[in-house]
Amino acid sequence: MRGAVWWGLGRYAERVLTLRDVHKSYGSTVAVDGLSLHIEAGEVFGLLGPNGAGKSTTIGMAVGLLRPDRGSVELAGLGSPTKASVRRHLGACPQQIALYEQFSGEENLLFLGKLHGLDRATRKRRAAELLERVGLTARARDRVSAYSGGMQRRLNIAAALVHDPQLVLLDEPTAGVDPHSRHALFELVRALKSEGRTVVYTTHYMEEAQRLCDRVGVIDQGRVLALGTVDELIAAHGGQSVVTVLRDGPGGGAEEGEPERIETDDPMREIARVAAEPGAREVRLERPDLEGVFLHLTGRSLRD
Amino acid sequence: MRAVLALALKDLLLLRRDRAGAFFTLVFPVAFAVLFGLIFSGTTGTPTGVRVLVVDEDGSAASAAFMERLTRNESLRIEVIGDAQVGAGAVRRGQRAAMLVLPAGFGESVSSPTRLFGGGGGDEGLVRGVVDPGQRFTTGLLQGAVTAALFETVSGAMGEAEGVRRAAADGRAMVASAEPGTINLPMRLALRGVFDQLDVMASEMEAAHARGDGGDAPSGDGTGAGPGSGFGNGLGVRFEEVAVARSGPRSSFDLTIPQGNAWGLMACVIGFGMSLVTERTRGTMTRLLVAPVSSSQVLAGKAVACFATACFVQTVLILVGVAFFGVRVGSVGLLAAGFVAASFAFTGIMMTLSAVGRTEGGSEGFGRAVLLVLALFGGGGVPLAFMPEWMRQVAGVSPFKWAILAVENAVWRGASAAEAVVPLVALAGFGVAGFVLGVWLFRRSLRR
Numbered sequence A: 001m002r003g004a005v006w007w008g009l010g011r012y013a014e015r016v017l018t019l020r021d022v023h024k025s026y027g028s029t030v031a032v033d034g035l036s037l038h039i040e041a042g043e044v045f046g047l048l049g050p051n052g053a054g055k056s057t058t059i060g061m062a063v064g065l066l067r068p069d070r071g072s073v074e075l076a077g078l079g080s081p082t083k084a085s086v087r088r089h090l091g092a093c094p095q096q097i098a099l100y101e102q103f104s105g106e107e108n109l110l111f112l113g114k115l116h117g118l119d120r121a122t123r124k125r126r127a128a129e130l131l132e133r134v135g136l137t138a139r140a141r142d143r144v145s146a147y148s149g150g151m152q153r154r155l156n157i158a159a160a161l162v163h164d165p166q167l168v169l170l171d172e173p174t175a176g177v178d179p180h181s182r183h184a185l186f187e188l189v190r191a192l193k194s195e196g197r198t199v200v201y202t203t204h205y206m207e208e209a210q211r212l213c214d215r216v217g218v219i220d221q222g223r224v225l226a227l228g229t230v231d232e233l234i235a236a237h238g239g240q241s242v243v244t245v246l247r248d249g250p251g252g253g254a255e256e257g258e259p260e261r262i263e264t265d266d267p268m269r270e271i272a273r274v275a276a277e278p279g280a281r282e283v284r285l286e287r288p289d290l291e292g293v294f295l296h297l298t299g300r301s302l303r304d
Numbered sequence B: 001m002r003a004v005l006a007l008a009l010k011d012l013l014l015l016r017r018d019r020a021g022a023f024f025t026l027v028f029p030v031a032f033a034v035l036f037g038l039i040f041s042g043t044t045g046t047p048t049g050v051r052v053l054v055v056d057e058d059g060s061a062a063s064a065a066f067m068e069r070l071t072r073n074e075s076l077r078i079e080v081i082g083d084a085q086v087g088a089g090a091v092r093r094g095q096r097a098a099m100l101v102l103p104a105g106f107g108e109s110v111s112s113p114t115r116l117f118g119g120g121g122g123d124e125g126l127v128r129g130v131v132d133p134g135q136r137f138t139t140g141l142l143q144g145a146v147t148a149a150l151f152e153t154v155s156g157a158m159g160e161a162e163g164v165r166r167a168a169a170d171g172r173a174m175v176a177s178a179e180p181g182t183i184n185l186p187m188r189l190a191l192r193g194v195f196d197q198l199d200v201m202a203s204e205m206e207a208a209h210a211r212g213d214g215g216d217a218p219s220g221d222g223t224g225a226g227p228g229s230g231f232g233n234g235l236g237v238r239f240e241e242v243a244v245a246r247s248g249p250r251s252s253f254d255l256t257i258p259q260g261n262a263w264g265l266m267a268c269v270i271g272f273g274m275s276l277v278t279e280r281t282r283g284t285m286t287r288l289l290v291a292p293v294s295s296s297q298v299l300a301g302k303a304v305a306c307f308a309t310a311c312f313v314q315t316v317l318i319l320v321g322v323a324f325f326g327v328r329v330g331s332v333g334l335l336a337a338g339f340v341a342a343s344f345a346f347t348g349i350m351m352t353l354s355a356v357g358r359t360e361g362g363s364e365g366f367g368r369a370v371l372l373v374l375a376l377f378g379g380g381g382v383p384l385a386f387m388p389e390w391m392r393q394v395a396g397v398s399p400f401k402w403a404i405l406a407v408e409n410a411v412w413r414g415a416s417a418a419e420a421v422v423p424l425v426a427l428a429g430f431g432v433a434g435f436v437l438g439v440w441l442f443r444r445s446l447r448r
Ligand SMILES: Nc1ncnc2c1ncn2[C@@H]1O[C@H](COP(=O)(O)OP(=O)(O)OP(=O)(O)O)[C@@H](O)[C@H]1O
Pocket: A026, A029, A030, A031, A032, A049, A050, A051, A052, A053, A054, A055, A056, A057, A058, A095, A172, A204
C-alpha cells in the first residue's frame, strides 16, 4: 500500500531516486567516490562513463544490491532499497546475463513473476506481453541456452520488467547486440518512457546517451563530472563546432588542396562565409558531442 | 514463505532438467544399491558365504562325508560345532544364518534304502535345520546344498550305479511285499516314482562314467519336489524356523540400500551446493537479490529443495529395497526420523559447502574430495558392519556413518531406543553446525 502512495506521489514528485554522497570501495579499490545524483520522475537518465568508471557499482547501490560505505540511497517516500519491500518498486537489469539457462524464456519470466508475487493469470499475461515486446515470442518455449547472445540480452531486459516496475535500471543493456536489436532496444526504452516510467540507463556509448537520454551524468573514477541535458553538457563542456573546408588545389586543377579546420561558436555563419568564397569544393560541419564533453572533462577519450 | 517455495520449486525443476545432476542424485544411488546388493547377495553378513553351523550328532563315516561335501559348496561357510543348543542360540541372535544337525542314525539312514524311503525318517527328515525365517534366500540355498550333498552321500554309500539300481529293486520288493493297508495308494505311487528316478539316476551315472567325468550325481532340485517324491523334503532337510532377535543384516541389500542413501545424500549436497555457487557466478543471484526477496529466503529456498530431494531419494531407495529385494523395515517411525535427520544434516552441509566455494570448479573439486573421503570412511564403500572396530570409531566424524546407521537401525539393527537416538542426535548436530556455519559464511560473502 505504501507503494501505491509512493507512486501517487511519484508522478508529481520531482525526485524518484536520490543518491547522496555515496562511497563504495572494494578493498583498496575505490569504485564510487562521493557520488551524488537524483533521478527525476518520468525521465530517461543516462549514466555515461568508460570501463571501470563505477557505473555498475552505482547501479548496485541504487537497487539495494550493495550497501554504500558512506552516504545514502533513497527511493522517494520509501527509504533504502536494501529493504526487500522497497525493491518491489524497481526493476533492474544487470550488466551480466542473469537467466536460468535450463529454463525457457517463458519459464524464466514466469518464475520471476511468481517471485514477485504475481498471480498465475497476471504472470502469464506479463510473460507473453514482454516476450512479444522483445521479439522472442517465437522462441518463448526454447531453452535460454539455445538463444543467441543478443536474444539473451533482450530476455535479460524483459526479466527486469515482469512486475511492471515504475523505475527501471538498465546496466549496459546493449553490450553485444547487433544494430537491429539495438534499435529495437531503443524503441523499448522510449516506450517505457512514454508509459510514464523512469529509466536509468548506463552505457559507455555516447551515441546511445545522446539519442535516448533526457539527462546524462558523465562519471569517471567514481565521481560525477558533469550532469545535465545533452544540450546543456555540450554547451558547457563540448567546446566549439568545427567547420572543415575543402578547396580546389593551388593549380586550379582536379587535385584537392589541404583541408582547413575552422573552430567556431557560430558554425552556420562560418559555412555561409566559406560557401561564398571561390574555389570551395566541400564544407563539413562537426558539432561537439558527448565524446567531446568527456574529452574536455578528462583529457581522455571515452573509449580507451 | 511463498517466495521460498517458488525458489525451491525452481531448483527442483532445474535439477530435473539437469541430466547429470538427476543421474547422480537418483539413478546412481539406486544402481549402486542394487548392483552391490546383487554382487554380495547371499552373503548376509560376510562377503565370503552364508555362515552355517553344523552339528554332527552321528559321528559316522557317512556324516563326515556329508559334511565334507557340504564344505565344498562355495556359497556356504561351514563351521562345525558340538552343541546344537549353542548353535540354535547363535541363529536366534542372528549371528549365523542357519544351523544343520545330523542326528544320530544319519549314517545308517543314508546307507539303507529301506530306512531312506520306508519311513523312520518320517517327519524328522535326515537332517534337521534351524534357520532364520527372514533369510528366505538362505533357506533355499541350504535346501539345494543339503540335497545335493545328500544325493552324493547316498549314492556314495550305495556304491556305483549297480548299488543304486539294487536299492531301487529292493525298494520295489519291499513295497510289493508290504502288508496290505500299511502303504496307501498315494504313497505307493510316490515311491514308485522314487524308484523309477533311482533307475534313471543309475543310468545317468553309468553314462557319466562312460564319458569319464566321474561320479558327479545330478543335484536334485530339493525345493521343487513334493512331499514323498524322492529326494524331497522327506529325505532332505526338515527346516525349523526360529524367531531371530535381529542383530545382523538379513541380506546384502540391508547394507547396500543404506549405502545408496549415503551416495544420494552426497549427490544432493554437491548438486544443490553447486547450484548456489552457479547462481552467483552466472549472475542469477543478483537477479534474485534485486527481486523483493532477502538473502535468507534465497538460502532457505535452496535448503528446502535440498531437503525435499534428500528425503525423496532416501524414500525411493527404501521402497526399491522393500519392493524388490526383501528389505523389511523394522520401525517405520525410526526410519522416517532417520530420513528427516539425515536430510537435515546434509542440507546443512550443503549450505556450508556452497558458501565456502566461490568458483564452480573450486567448490565442486573441494566438495567432492571431502565428501568422498567422508562417505568412504562413513561406510559408503566398505559397509560399517565389515569395518574393524577402530575404524568404526573413527567413522564417527563422518555424517555418512550416522545417516547409514540411522537407516540400519530402523531396518535390521535391533537397536534399543537409546541406541537408536544416537545417530539422530549426531545428524541433528551436523545439520545445526552446517546451517549456522553456512548461513554465516553466505551472509559474509554477500555483505552488501
Ligand atoms: N566485486 C568487485 N571486487 C573488486 N573490485 C571491483 C568489484 N566490482 C567492481 N570493482 C572495481 O570497481 C571499479 C568500478 O567498477 P564498475 O563495475 O562499477 O565499473 P563500470 O563503470 O560498471 O565499468 P564497465 O563499463 O566495465 O562495466 C573498477 O575499478 C572495478 O575494478
